[in-house]
Amino acid sequence: MDKDASVMDRPIIYAGAVPFDTDLLRLGRYAKEGLGRFAEMLVGSQTIMASGLICQMSDSDLSVTIGRGAIMAPDALDATHIGGISAGLDADFSITQVLFYSDAPQTLTIPLTGVDITVYAVCRVQDDTLDVLPFYNAGKPDQTMAGPDNRGKALPIRRTGRISFAAGVSAPSAAGAIIVPLYVMSIPAGIGTLSSIVPRQSGVFLPALPELATMSFAQQISQPQALCVASQILTIPEWARQVELRVIGGGGGGASSNALTPEVGSFSGGGGGAGGDCWGIYSVDPARNASLSVTVGQGGAAGQRGGPSFVTYDGTPFLTSDGGGSAYFAAAQMALGGDGGGTGGGTLWNQTGGGGSDGQNGTVVFAGNGANGPWGGGGKAGYLLGANATRYGAGGGGAYSTRVAGQAAAGGRGYQGLVIYRFLH
Known part of the structure; x- marks a missing residue:
């Protein structure tokens, strides 16, 4: 983030002025940090919280399907440079609450039986959605280039927090990712399906904020x-x-x-x-x-x-x-x-x-x-x-x-x- 910038700053762009790529990139960064700081006020700066991500056990094989959902966890604002190599914004390692999501069900196979298996969420920030963008051609202003070098090179146009899943007896190794245990299940030896298995949720499945408020009030008036x-x-x-x-x-x-x-x-x-x-x-x-x-x-x-x-x-x-x-x-x-x-x-x-x-x-x-x-x-x-x-x-x-x-x-x-x-x- 720019020197002396704060989470409530907004870039000012003037009519007729030539906009820079950093003007739009700052908008996204300010919005991300502002939402992250607000989330800290609600749930704390070190809280990891999961929503959705329902675990459905297969009745035909040794697989589980994790439904759509999201995880909020503390992470760097931008762990790497964002934008073009010669411009863009430098990395900002300030820690704030960051949202990661999975927008479609994902199925994974249980690798072993006769052990306790944990389903982990692997949360990471990634640049994706590749597209060939039109670029300004300084030599021929009436023409555009297909990509920065006019060779049709595709570039990522979105930085997003995504969730994938892994299952095993220990946490997976994933550099730069946040590993969150979601479910634990005891798998008997030799079984062929998981229809009789009941997964146990981890502590990251916290109540929703209205429920937390109700619980807090009840706790205050009922604590003996x-x-x-x-x-x-x-x-x-x-x-x-x-x-x-x-x-x-x-x-x-x-x-x-x-x-x-x-x-x-x-x-x-x-x-x-x-x-x-x-x-x-x-x-x-x-x-x-x-x-x-x-x-x-x-x-x-x-x-x-x-x-x-x-x-x-x-x-x-x-x-x-x-x-x-x-x-x-x-x-x-x-x-x-x-x-x-x-x-x-x-x-x-x-x-x-x-x-x-x-x-x-x-x-x-x-x-x-x-x-x-x-x-x-x-x-x-x-x-x-x-x-x-x-x-x-x-x-x-x-x-x-x-x-x-x-x-x-x-x-x-x-x-x-x-x-x-x-x-x-």
Whole structure:
């Protein structure tokens, strides 16, 4: 293609100007590349896709007939010079989607039995349709020449992408051609016809674009949500373009008690706070990086904050939910509930977790229950032992009273965090 030319360029030809052969050749090249780039937008730059090419098995001998059809595959725009030797356009090795076709049924013989045979499409660009063209005679302008040298030499007048077929146990060798496996068939030894054989299509027979659009939509609305209850690396499917994530931090632990009565000290501990809760949808590119790193925060033990939950892609955090805070005694007779975990990065919501209940203020005693997570489960305040939380992100309950003065009665443990995910097209 000309220097600095693009796929949307068009030659400008003026009335009265002498047209060159390259003007028309550029028209064809621009059209080919424009269609190829458009096809890349629809199906991708590396996709090989077949349409038609129905395989019909013979009921009288060992032959198959491949019907009309087409194959689209990445190939050079023009692997060789096109046009006259002294003019024309140079080769252009830019890769784009190229269409190859077979406009009539073709029959080929199966060479062996007792083996698996593959039918291959052999796609190649060729110059054909020979014709003797009239050429301008500079010496006698009122006469034309039969061919460039007036000797009746025929020249090819069409460059086209054609498909032929081959069958065998291995791919054929064909320099410059694109070899595409179409069908595989298991041929029993000694059979005389193929009437009982069912060919198996290869993966190049993709659904048509309307079907792909329908499948994509159905996949987006039907892909089930999955849970990550432990830190791990998720593999992104090659079809995915987005991921939906909901991330919940671990619940905080309840405060412990070390007094027999409220009059003498730290009698009733507060409840742990709930982990944060955020939700969003994010873009991914599995061709560049197919790994999604998930960290799930653990629930905090008595007097400890819950761990954060977060998801990282390509070294960048998508969203984070902090763990709920632990309950604690700010003073000997002042038990405060844990604060809720904060969030960041959610595109649909960012919700701070609920705070745990206070346990004691002087000689006034409250029930130091743990904060509920998104599905409840906050641990209750408990005599001699705070209850553990029972649902994702919930806080543990505070303990009140002890068996012996100065002996600790442990607060309840917060429940671990959670990551919910779903890949979308």
